[in-house]
Amino acid sequence: MPASANGHPRNGGAAEAGSPDRQHGAADLARRIHIYRMMVEARLFEETAYRMFLGGLVKGTAHLAIGQEAIASAFAAAMKPDDLTFCTYRGHIHTLLRGAPPSRLLAELFGRDSGICGGKGGSMHLTDTSAGAMGCYAIVGAHLPIAVGAAWAAAERGTGQTAVCFFGDGATNIGAFHEALNMAAVWSLPVVFVCENNQYMEYTPIRSVTAVENPAADRAGAYGLDAILVDGNDADQMFDTARSAIEKARQGEGPSLIEAATYRHGGHSRADPGDYRPVDEVASWKARDPIPTYRERLLSEGASAEQLDDVEATAEEVINAAVEEARAAPAPPASVIGTNLWADGGSAWRN
Amino acid sequence: MAELITYRDAVGRALAQEMERDETVYLIGEDVAAAGGVFKTTPGLRERFGPRRVRDTPISEEAIIGAAMGAAMNGLRPVAEIMFSDFLATCWDMIANQIAKTRYMTDGQVELPLVIRTANGAGVRFGAQHSQSLENWAMAVPGLKVVAPSTPQDLIELLAASIRDPDPVVFFEHKALYPTSGPVDDGELVGELGKAAVVRTGGDVTIVALAAMVPKAVAAAEILALQGVEATVVDLRCLVPLDTQTLLKACSQTGRVFTVEENPRLCGWGAEISSIIMEEAFFDLDQPVVRITTDHIPLPSADALEDATIPSAERIVDIVSRTLD
Ligand SMILES: Cc1ncc(C[n+]2csc(CCOP(=O)(O)OP(=O)(O)O)c2C)c(N)n1
Ligand SMILES: [Mg+2]
Numbered sequence: 115m116p117a118s119a120n121g122h123p124r125n126g127g128a129a130e131a132g133s134p135d136r137q138h139g140a141a142d143l144a145r146r147i148h149i150y151r152m153m154v155e156a157r158l159f160e161e162t163a164y165r166m167f168l169g170g171l172v173k174g175t176a177h178l179a180i181g182q183e184a185i186a187s188a189f190a191a192a193m194k195p196d197d198l199t200f201c202t203y204r205g206h207i208h209t210l211l212r213g214a215p216p217s218r219l220l221a222e223l224f225g226r227d228s229g230i231c232g233g234k235g236g237s238m239h240l241t242d243t244s245a246g247a248m249g250c251y252a253i254v255g256a257h258l259p260i261a262v263g264a265a266w267a268a269a270e271r272g273t274g275q276t277a278v279c280f281f282g283d284g285a286t287n288i289g290a291f292h293e294a295l296n297m298a299a300v301w302s303l304p305v306v307f308v309c310e311n312n313q314y315m316e317y318t319p320i321r322s323v324t325a326v327e328n329p330a331a332d333r334a335g336a337y338g339l340d341a342i343l344v345d346g347n348d349a350d351q352m353f354d355t356a357r358s359a360i361e362k363a364r365q366g367e368g369p370s371l372i373e374a375a376t377y378r379h380g381g382h383s384r385a386d387p388g389d390y391r392p393v394d395e396v397a398s399w400k401a402r403d404p405i406p407t408y409r410e411r412l413l414s415e416g417a418s419a420e421q422l423d424d425v426e427a428t429a430e431e432v433i434n435a436a437v438e439e440a441r442a443a444p445a446p447p448a449s450v451i452g453t454n455l456w457a458d459g460g461s462a463w464r465n
Numbered sequence: 466m467a468e469l470i471t472y473r474d475a476v477g478r479a480l481a482q483e484m485e486r487d488e489t490v491y492l493i494g495e496d497v498a499a500a501g502g503v504f505k506t507t508p509g510l511r512e513r514f515g516p517r518r519v520r521d522t523p524i525s526e527e528a529i530i531g532a533a534m535g536a537a538m539n540g541l542r543p544v545a546e547i548m549f550s551d552f553l554a555t556c557w558d559m560i561a562n563q564i565a566k567t568r569y570m571t572d573g574q575v576e577l578p579l580v581i582r583t584a585n586g587a588g589v590r591f592g593a594q595h596s597q598s599l600e601n602w603a604m605a606v607p608g609l610k611v612v613a614p615s616t617p618q619d620l621i622e623l624l625a626a627s628i629r630d631p632d633p634v635v636f637f638e639h640k641a642l643y644p645t646s647g648p649v650d651d652g653e654l655v656g657e658l659g660k661a662a663v664v665r666t667g668g669d670v671t672i673v674a675l676a677a678m679v680p681k682a683v684a685a686a687e688i689l690a691l692q693g694v695e696a697t698v699v700d701l702r703c704l705v706p707l708d709t710q711t712l713l714k715a716c717s718q719t720g721r722v723f724t725v726e727e728n729p730r731l732c733g734w735g736a737e738i739s740s741i742i743m744e745e746a747f748f749d750l751d752q753p754v755v756r757i758t759t760d761h762i763p764l765p766s767a768d769a770l771e772d773a774t775i776p777s778a779e780r781i782v783d784i785v786s787r788t789l790d
Contacts, residue, residue: 231572264538271489455607
């Protein structure tokens with residue numbers, strides 16, 4: 115493990131940034147426990163969303179990231195508060211872990227007035243700009259060029275921000291991926307592209323429709339970038355990778371493309387049981403569930419069981435309270451239907 | 466004092482005016498910087514504002530528009546050029562799904578002050594994939610403002626207003642108008658979006674036009690005047706926001722309304738105009754609203770065919786006269 119904790123987690127509790135190298139065990143462990151806490155909170159959020167979906171409270175659709183929590187958590191720990199996250203419709207936990215209030219996220223899933231987007235976004239469109247969560251995008255690949263633009267503005271304005279853009283393996287075969295990678299590389303922009311390779315698009319395995327074995331990493335060379343393949347279920351590896359890519363961006367050394375191997379435990383969306391996947395494949399990935407494996411590791415490297423139990427209990431309280439709050443919120447009034455299309459707050463198209 | 470300049474040069478003048486005023490205004494697009502644009506609308510801007518603020522891009526329309534969106538989210542006011550409006554089809558996801566909907570879907574959290582400039586329209590014999598009039602595509606998507614000026618003065622005023630506008634604007638420059646010239650006032654010019662212009666007044670008929678159809682409508686009105694028919698000509702200038710007040714007033718004053726549209730027939734902007742007039746000024750009308758449009762076909766390339774396809778002054782005169790008979 116690298117020593118200094120560079121993370122600036124928004125929901126507190128981690129090591130101080132910039133602690134001098136190798137006084138570190140303690141700071142390091144605190145940061146890792148913080149990452150563990152984020153993973154646990156993310157898992158609980160998603161399990162709750164699923165339960166609420168089956169119970170009819172979450173309408174429409176929901177794409178869960180159960181099994182993929184290490185990637186979002188490690189990045190959230192490695193990002194500065196003003197860095198910018200762009201993610202997909204599978205974006206509940208990215209938005210949550212940047213610091214969006216869980217009650218307002220659930221309220222958005224429930225279609226309530228207090229929803230983070232006032233009920234106009236829904237599960238696939240969570241945004242909390244105050245937390246640097248710049249949106250979940252539901253058209254595959256669209257947000258890669260948008261993240262490039264945010265990074266371009268950061269570079270021109272000298273803000274020191276990094277844009278981090280998460281997308282699925284399926285997005286590597288759409289034109290926007292290639293346009294974005296190329297432009298980010300030729301303009302040397304502070305953007306980190308993160309392919310969460312969960313092995314499947316909706317129902318089709320990515321390997322059956324892709325000309326190369328590693329859908330993102332094998333394309334990196336085409337844009338003059340290093341091929342970076344990491345175990346997306348290993349939170350420590352993810353954190354190191356995240357931190358060095360963000361640092362590279364911040365130093366003005368341009369973009370990175372990271373391919374993180376992971377797996378979604380459930381189906382693509384809603385009540386899809388995902389039974390098109392071989393049973394032993396599912397079992398072998400579940401055996402590498404990022405959360406229990408990280409718990410084991412932390413226990414063997416200095417964390418106490420009480421500490422981790424406490425993290426889990428607190429996370430449960432946080433999510434339970436969020437559910438109660440969201441449930442209690444009213445539906446949005448019809449009067450908001452015509453608000454916030456334009457900067458003047460309305461939606462008039464004529465005088 | 467007014468000086469005569471071309472519609473083409475008006476683009477560069479408006480951009481320079483705004484880039485001088487606001488250092489967050491940037492221009493990107495294919496060949497816009499070193500070459501000064503394929504239509505030579507932006508020469509000298511790179512030299513004046515530097516290669517960072519005026520920047521050539523790869524041929525990546527989605528990345529151009531996506532980058533403009535992301536930059537607008539994060540503190541710039543980008544102007545992105547799409548060389549021909551026909552190429553909007555290659556980045557329509559960015560425009561229709563992303564840019565247009567983002568403020569609404571985030572309930573006002575995200576503001577996107579950006580302008581997409583594009584060369585639109587026919588008259589230069591480029592054939593079906595480089596000549597379309599696509600204002601109605603943009604008009605059909607909630608969340609986009611749609612501007613299409615017909616004179617150099619309007620171009621400067623409306624491009625400046627578009628750049629200053631906090632909402633996304635699709636700005637259609639008509640490529641057949643680039644070489645035309647007109648008087649332009651000195652000093653800083655800024656107009657207002659959503660204001661139509663009554664460019665000619667007459668009591669018998671109202672002709673509603675946009676962009677390159679405006680000079681054709683005016684030419685038709687001059688011929689009609691020789692035949693004793695006086696026409697009011699309304700230049701809409703913007704489709705969104707739409708100045709229905711000016712429109713309805715002009716319609717009610719004459720009772721006879723003709724739209725002149727370069728777009729193919731179905732769902733052209735004139736259909737919406739006609740519907741508004743029917744709903745709100747029906748009892749002021751002396752006859753049904755008549756739409757004069759390009760046929761519902763892709764545009765042919767040969768000059769003889771293109772000229773016969775797009776509404777001309779002669780066709781406008783002919784249709785108006787026959788209707789009055
Ligand atoms: C342009 C586009 N095509 C198709 C879809 C429908 N769709 C939604 S998610 C999805 C699978 C995407 O797979 P991947 O990129 O691997 O992301 P994952 O869902 O696995 O996280 C598809 C095909 C879409 N939303 N956008
Ligand atoms: Mg996938």
